[in-house]
Each structure stands twice: as C-alpha cells, then as structure tokens.
Amino acid sequence: MIRLREVQRVKLREGLLVQGLPGIGYAGKLAVDYIVREMKLPKVAELVTDGLLLHSNVAVLVDEGSVIHLPAYEFYLLEGPRDTLFVTAPTQPVAWMQYEVAEYVLDYFQMVGGSEVVGVCGTTMGEGEGVYFAAADERVREELAAMGFKPSPGGVITGACGLLPALAALRGLKAYVLMGYVSQPELDPMAAKQLVQALSKILGVAIDTRNLDMLIEEVRRREAEIVEAIKESMRARRFDLPQFYV
Numbered sequence: 001m002i003r004l005r006e007v008q009r010v011k012l013r014e015g016l017l018v019q020g021l022p023g024i025g026y027a028g029k030l031a032v033d034y035i036v037r038e039m040k041l042p043k044v045a046e047l048v049t050d051g052l053l054l055h056s057n058v059a060v061l062v063d064e065g066s067v068i069h070l071p072a073y074e075f076y077l078l079e080g081p082r083d084t085l086f087v088t089a090p091t092q093p094v095a096w097m098q099y100e101v102a103e104y105v106l107d108y109f110q111m112v113g114g115s116e117v118v119g120v121c122g123t124t125m126g127e128g129e130g131v132y133f134a135a136a137d138e139r140v141r142e143e144l145a146a147m148g149f150k151p152s153p154g155g156v157i158t159g160a161c162g163l164l165p166a167l168a169a170l171r172g173l174k175a176y177v178l179m180g181y182v183s184q185p186e187l188d189p190m191a192a193k194q195l196v197q198a199l200s201k202i203l204g205v206a207i208d209t210r211n212l213d214m215l216i217e218e219v220r221r222r223e224a225e226i227v228e229a230i231k232e233s234m235r236a237r238r239f240d241l242p243q244f245y246v
Helices: 024-038 095-111 138-146 160-170 189-203 210-240
Strands: 002-006 015-019 043-049 072-078 084-088 114-123 131-135 174-181
Touching: 002 095, 015 024, 015 095, 015 160, 015 189, 024 084, 024 114, 024 174, 024 189, 024 210, 043 095, 072 095, 095 114, 095 160, 114 160, 114 189, 131 138, 131 189, 138 174, 160 174, 174 189, 189 210
Parallel strands: 015 084, 015 114, 114 174
Antiparallel strands: 002 043, 043 072, 072 084, 131 174
C-alpha cells in the first residue's frame, strides 16, 4: 500500500529533488532536516506506505501534543533559482519495498516538473573529510568534479540513497549521489554540515550553518566526556588489580 497526499499543488521550474533518509552517521537525513527547519520550508506532500516500519514493527509516531502520525516520506519545497523538493522520512522502507516506493516518488516528482535527483548520505569510504560523489554518467561526473567534490573510490551504496538516483537515471533524469565523509557510525553533524554546504553551492542559495556548528560542538563535548570517563575507569581499575598481576 502506498498513498501520496498533496498538501499544496506545486509546479517546479527546473525541478530538483534532494532525498535524505536515515543512514550511516545520519548525515543525509540530518542535512535535509536542518535545511528544512533552518529555512522554514513548507510541506507540500507526504507519502505513507506499509513499507515504513519503526523498530522492526508496524508503528505510529506520537508528537509532543499527544497526536499520532503515520511514518511518512515528507516533501518540502524550496522556491528559488531552482525549485527544489527536499524529501525526508523517519526511516527507510523495508528492503522488499524500496523499488516500489522509489518509483512512486519519481512518478510524483516528474508529474510536478522534476528533472534532477540527488541522494545525500554518509560514507566511510575515502581519505578523510569532504564530500564524495557517485554520478549516473560521465557528463555529470565531470560537472561535480569541477565543483570541487571528490569522486567516490568505489564500493556499494546501500538503501534508498543510491537506489533513487539510479532509477532516476533510467528515466533519463540527471542523477547523482553526494556523500559526506563519516568518522563515526552514530550521529555525525560534521558530515551533515559538509552536505549542507555542498547543496548550498549546487542550489546557489546561502544556508546559515551556525546552529549546526553548535550541534557539532555539543557532540564533540560529549565525546570528550565519554573518553575522559573511560580513562578514569581504567585508572581506577588499575588500583583494583591484585599485586601479582603483570
């Protein structure tokens, strides 16, 4: 079952779609969610499907006002030099629904005037900080390299981040993946910031990252506290060891 509800009818000019779903380091989802909140973008559509499970089960979300919501793909509109739909969701579809959901998203996107698809996510492949790319064809590869992004060294992109652009390319749409380098599998706001800056360059729109910088500092502070706690624990254990231990 898949249902798409339009909150607002839209017609895109040179339409771009940016998809950021949960994945490694939450880099793509954090980047898209940050842009949506920072720029106060309006929601124009939502897609619900029985393929979106939470905690490996059928579930609904409960907001701060005690109101229930179905987990959904949400589409937010940025009007500008290039009209852009930002797509986010609380989880990825289960494996056997990925293709069907992606095709439905692309049907809607093309119906409203879309022509370019970008998947944003994290990667552990590469040689350090930066934004890496994988393109659907050589022309797009050259464009992204000229913008200063790094070519992916190879490997596999799992889940919707790679699948949606790959299916978009089969339809003749311009398509590619942007990947922020992730240094930790948990929340990595630095990788998200790199993606926000990359999208700012592509869209030609200024995006303030100061609130993201605050999150980066908070994560670093907590990491430092954890490291210090581990060191303190190790020091305490040293004194608890029996005297014959070597």
